[in-house]
Amino acid sequence: MPPPKKTAASQVNVFIGSDEARVKEAALMLVRRLTPPDAGDFGNDVIDGTADNSEHAGNICGNVCMALQTLPFFGGSKVVWLKNANFLGESGAGRGQDAVNGFERILDVIERGLGSDVSFVISATGIDKRRSAYKRITKIANIEVFDKPDTSRAGWEGPVLAMASQKAKELGITFESGALELLVQMAGDDTRQMENELEKIDLYLGERRRAGLKTVQNMVSMSRAGVLWDLGNAIGKRDLPRALELLGTLMYQGQNAIGLLLAAIVPRVRSLLLIKDLGSRHKLNKFNYTGFCSSLESLPSTATSHLPRKKDGTGFNAYPMFLALPEAGNFTLEELHAGFKACLAANSKLVTSSLDPKLVLERLLVGLLARQSR
Structure with a gap:
């Protein structure tokens, strides 16, 4: 008996990433495209990949293997979709051996060869890249990654x-x-x-x-990022009571202190410092965003080499600085320099000390926003 024909890479498609909405949308669009027009529900085997524990994940993998090896109900082509798999990563249900072995069995089935009329789609939040299964699947599948941008990084x-x-x-x-x-x-x-x-x-x-x-x-409703943006606004307006109120709300909701520092406080202080320093040495268009961008582009490179740029390198990441324009007058340049150093010190305390994270950030905000008596 001749060995089974190897599965074509186009038959196996994997969509992974932290942006669950885009992962689901991309997988659904492909499944609809692959499903025969007249097949209806019988053209798909959709298997829910949300596992409660490792043993449950192993059972799900068994169902996937069976679906991949079962002929289409009415002949023709067939799509198997492992949907919302949460056990391919390094946490939760994915930690147990049943989950690891189960996914390896799925890969064994694929490597032995799927029928030419079978397509396999996986949508998941992530795959543990340290495991051998990841190396195996990269050789036999098309993989698309949809990750959320890191809002703590400039240019996100x-x-x-x-x-x-x-x-x-x-x-x-x-x-x-x-x-x-x-x-x-x-x-x-x-x-x-x-x-x-x-x-x-x-x-x-x-x-x-x-x-x-x-x-x-x-x-527009406020998302988590919107509340972080509101906290940044309170900092820009030098509104200490509002900033402390928002910080308390976010900490009560279980937000990580280092994440709050890097996503809300540091970016606004950095933007204020950049625009305050730049405005003290150069004339900027403060009336509209387009004019502001043009005035930045017209400055010599020696004045703008330290400014954050867009990831594609096409220009400055100007909007955070534009937002900071009317707020920069609430601070002196010396206060912003000291505030930026205080952010660095707070980050060090959050990482290396056992101090209460909320207290560390409260002290930082008080130091940044409280007006010193002259």
Whole structure:
């Protein structure tokens, strides 16, 4: 008997990443495209991959192996979709040996060869790259990764802005200068909320197809990133009571202190320091976002080499600095220099000491925002 024909890479598609909304959407679109038009529900074997524990994960893998080796119900082609698998990573149900061995059995079935009429799709939050299974699946599958941007890093807005711009274009919405950037700041890395907010704005606009800053401010709900953005606003306005209130709310919700420092406090202090320093030496257009960007581009490279840039290198990551323009007057340059050093010290305390994280951040905010008596 001849050995089974190897599975073609195009038959196995894996969608992984921390951006669950985009992972699910990409997998669903492919499954719909692969499903025969007249097959209905019988053209798919959809297996829920949400496992309660390692043993449950092993049972799910057994069902997947059976589905991959079962002929299509009415002949023709067939799609097997392991949906929302949560046991391929290094935590939770994925830690146990049953889960590890179960996924290895799935790979054994694929490597022995699937029928030419069988397609296999996996959607998951992640795969443990340290395991041999990851190396095996990279050789036999197409893998697409959809990760949320790291909001603690400068320039995270770039890819989110591009995605939001594309969605707005599909809906026929245009935004006045700075409005789309504000939407990104408020919705953050939650792409599902981003799409929901754009659709909400689409309905609100009606025949008017242009959205302004006030429309975004009034219509967009606050996500976690939006609350972080609000905390940044409180810092910029030097509103200590509001900043402490928001910090308390976020800590009560279980937010990580280092994450809050790096995602909300440090970026706003950095933007304030950059724009305060730049404005003290050069003339900047403060009236609109487009003019502000142009004034930055016209400065000599010696004055702008330290400014954050977009990931694609096409220009400055200017919107956080533009937001900081009206707020920079609330601080002196010396206060911002000292504040940035205080952020570094707070980060060190959070990492190396046993101090209460909330207390560390409260002290930082008091030092940053309390006005010193002269």
